[in-house]
Structures are given as structure tokens and as C-alpha cells.
Amino acid sequence: MQGTISEKTFYQYLKCPNWVYFDAYAQAARPHDVLMVKLQDDGLIEEKERDLLTDRQDLVEVTAEDPDEAFAQTLTFMRQARQTIYHGVLVDKHWVGHPDILEKVEGRSHLGNYYYVAADIKRSREVRDDYKFQGCFYAELLERIQGVKPVQGYIVTPENQSLSYLIEEFEAKYELTLTEIEKIIAGKRPAHFVTSGCKQSPWYKECRHESERCEDLSLLNRVWREEVSKLEEVGIQTIGELALKSIPELEKIAPEVNSSRLEMMRDQAIAIKENRYIIRGNVDLPESNIELYFDIESDP
Template identity: 25%
Template sequence: MKEVGGAIRLAATDLSNHLACRHLTSLDLSVARGERTAPDFEAPDLWVVRERGALHEAAYLAFLDKCGLEVLNLANAGDEAQVLGETQRAMKRGVRVIAQGALSHGRWFGRPDVLRRVAKPSQFGNWSYEVYDCKLTRETKAATILQLSSYSELLEKIQGCAPEWMWVIPPGENFDGEAYRRAEYAAYFRCVKDRLARAVENGSRIGTYPEPVAHCDVCRWFRECDRRRRGDDHLSLVAGIRKQQRNQLEEWDTETMAKLAVLPIPLKERPKHGSREGIERVREQARVQVTGRSEKRLVHEVFLPVAEGLGFCRLPEPSADDVFVDLEGDPFVGQFGLQYLFGLAFNNAGDELRYEKRWALNREEEKKGFEWLVDEVMRRREA
């Protein structure tokens, strides 16, 4: 999102951001209009994902080149105007694969990972293009479909025919693509696109709040939003509380954790949203947290009664032969990830806690580490 010629230009990323968090759209819009400066913060692991993504895309392009396809990479082709021009010229020539090209129409702009030529007529000739997006995740998310739909719409405007398919390339030796028929997601795409357009047009006239969402884990605005929630003593700070319960409490003018901590229980009024027991449970949770905050110490209480066959009571009685297994892995290594640590914790003959481990930095070491773990467990079981 950026201001160009007095108008806000939108990109495919803005669609996925809006889907993840409406408040994020408001914040990015204020930056685009020069009303504030973007924070100098990045989630610690985001650069790892970005680097792995770049390596995955490079590997895919190398695979296509090895298959004998002409690959034109425009990653370093110049500024946006130059890349836009180079992309259209390459499409007119019928280049088989165009990487990091640029597409633009109206207020929308996009940089798809890969465009591949297909045998479908367009204004360029007996060929046209479809979008391929390289993703590290094993499961395609809604945000990816929105981005692909945005690129495909831009492609349609440029080449004069609608791409039938959109493709996701997950990690794999043969880079087998996952095909998604564009028409099946068109209505959903239009809905989110129109919602984003209205949010941009309305701007600051519609207030948004930094509700905690999954995107917070990788968002550059996390620190600012977290400070605001804590400053407001927001109900989302209560551990285990649900949005439905927060909505009900706000209807009762109980909009802070401190107010919830002193809410009279048992409840006199039946909640419209959620159960009476659920509201009372989060009330007690808020009381514990507020007590710990005011007394500056960790406070914990057992809310549920100890009952046979429930919770930790389902575990067997402690034994001197108990072994605790520790497994650590990285899902972004290779095609299937890598378990890089196999560990065992146990009490030795002197009743001292011991920890033994095996590191694995490649497939062979991973196999040996797993075999060692199984052998150790079986040996202790048979002893």
C-alpha cells in the first residue's frame, strides 16, 4: 500500500493483510498517507521464512531451467516502471517463464513469483499466462488464494483473457504444483477486495481496534498494538477468554480485565453469548491475573477439582523407569523438514536427573538419532 499521484495504490499483500487484521489496514493506510512512520520492528523468525522462501523460489526456477524452459528473471530489472515494461514485452514475445515480473491496472499492483506460458489464445497470440506462487507451507491458506486471484485478475486485464488456473508450488523434489480453478474463488476474492476498497475509502472515519489475531506473531505493528491493549487493560489479556465471551462482557460494560476480576458471581443475568459457567471461569482467571499484577508475584489456583480419570490423573503412577522424550525439528528444512534433536531425560541409579541427546544436521544423522532413541527406550523397557 502506497500513495501514488494522490491516490492509494493497493497490492495483493494488502488483501491478505486485510483478511488477517482490519486494524492492520488502518495502520498501513496511515503510513501511506504520511500520517505516521512505520515501526522499525520485524518478527525475529520472519527473516528466516523470507530467506527460505527465496531459496525455494530459486530452486524452482533452476528446476524449470533444467527442464529446458526459457526463464527470464526480472528481480533486478530496475524500478517498478521498468519491470512493468519488461514484463509486458516478455509476455508479447511469449517467454516461457517470467519470474518476479510486475502487473498493474488501475489502483492495483502485483509482483507474482512466476508467470508461465500456457496454450490458451490471448491478445498476444496463441498463448497466455497463468500465475505460479512458491510457498513453504504444506497447506494452502486463504491469503494465498487471494493473492493468486489478484494476480490473475491483473493478468486478465493485460492479456485480454482470464487465466483458468492458479498454481501453488510447495517444496518437493519434482515441484509438483497444486492447481486451483480461479472461477471457484472469484466471488470470495471480490468480497474481500470490495471490503478492502471500502476500508481504504472510509479511512479514519471508521475506527478499528488491535484485536489479537494469528497475524500478530509476524506483524511489524505488534509492539504498538500490544502496548495499546495493555494500556487499555483489554479483556483479551485474560488467558483463555474467547471473543464471544468478550462481546458479552462488553455489553455488560465490563470492558477491562480489572472490571472482570470483580464481576459479582454467581451471575445474576443469563448471558446472551456463551455459557454462564464459561463467563464465571474467565472471571476467576481475571481475578488471579489481577491479583498477581497488583502484588507483583506469580499467582496460581486450581479451578477444577481433582477427579480420577481426568487431566493429569490419567497419567500412570510415577516410576523410577520413567523416560521423558525431547524432540526438536525445523519444518522448513528440505521437503519434509528435519528432526535435529533427539533427547531423553531420566533418573539414573543415584536418582539424579540425566539428559542425553543426539544432534542431527542431515538425513543420515536424523536416521541415526531416531534409531538411537528407539533403541534406548526399548532397552530400558526390557531391563
């Protein structure tokens, strides 16, 4: 649904901020490949998830497909104090959360002498930052719905182990990221910056095309955002402008950037602009009875 923020939006933003923008403002939605979505979600197949929940004594499942209907069903289960809610949906205005599990715990809330915490079932055996963004999002939604924010977020592993993390410790990073996402949803277009993460987006071709059209410096292989910012601050906005600079000029106007990095970026800019190879040094390979041939590519 265009204009909404879900737990997946954080993953999309971290990979490519323009993914969030295109999803919100493109004339037509562009569904992602089903397999790619599952891989990006890092979850388990539904049969395996259900196997992990077979020992739950009071398990209910939200089955409605419409977000508002699913939220109403979730809220009914929460008010009934059901122990475990599978496939629950949490909604507040344009925020929509889809935690795999809502689990009832003891404590005071608007619901009574209990409240709910959220957990996602993941293939990973460690708690990654993108999981924490999702957990913080669920926690804020739960606070708005039940009047109390969970202290911890949870990940359930394929071995049915629960890994916890403190919401408070990650909250500052979450709030900053959420603020930037809200700006994009409100209409602010993110700056062009092509990275390998952009390839995860169904809008990668558009991102790449726009960056090529304006000769964006992010087209340079393995360039850092900080380096691009330093070059832009001294008036070098495009690959063409960088290609025209000598190394002494670059060292003078951008002393904060390492000289060898400046040379590497300048040579790349020339190679891209003139569509030619630049051999920066010879490689002496040892002789061997077996020869291996391999392909070398830049990314992206």
C-alpha cells in the same frame, strides 16, 4: 510502499488487521526482519527456485526493482508472448502483485491467442487458504491487464509439482477480505483484538500497548471473537468491567456464551486486573522416578 495492496497484504490482514493499518498510516515504515519475511512468505531460497525453472525452454526474468519499471518490463515480455516470466510484477493503480511465475497458456485475450496464469513457488505440499488469497489477487490483476481472468491458480512445490485450485471457489471469501482491506487503506481503523497472529507483525508492541491501555477483552487468553462480541453487546467492554461481574449476572445477560467459558474469562479478568494468580483446581500428578520441569505460558 504505503497505501498499496499486494499479495502479502492478505497474509498481514489475516494475522492482524492493524498490521495493514500501521503499514499504511505510520509516520515511518517499519521493515520486518528479513528471515521472518522469508518464513512468512513460505517460499524457497532463490537458488532452489532457479533450479526448479532450469528445464523451461523460454524463460525470461524481470530484473527492474522499481515497481513501475518492473511492470513495464513484465508487460513487454507478455506482449512478446514469452513462455515463462520469472519475478514478474503486475500493477493496477494501488494494487501491486509479485507472482513468482507467469506462464503462457492457450486462449484468447487482449494479447492475442494466449494469456497468462500465475503461480507461486512454496515450501508447502498443500494449497493453503492464504495462498488462494494471493492467487485470486493475481487473477484479478491479470484480468485487468490482459482482459481474461485465469480459471485456476497454481502452487509449485519443492518437488516441482504444480498444485491447482479453482479461483471461482474461493472468490467470495477473497472479495469480502479485499473489501475490508480497502476500507483500512482508505482510513478505517480496525478494532483492537490481540491474537497470537499479531506476533507475526512488526507492529505487535503497538497493538499490545493499545489493547492494554483500553483493557481490551482480547487480552484474555484463548478468548473467541464471538464471545467478545456477545459481551460487548451487553455492555461489557473492558477487562475491568468483566472482573466486576458475578457468574450468575453473566449467565443472565449473556446466555449464548457457555457458562464454563464465562467463568474462565471472568477469572482471567480478575487475575489480570488484580495482578494475581487464581488456582481454579488442584492437579494430582503421579509419582515417578524422573521429574520433568516445564514452563507454562499464555499466548499472547
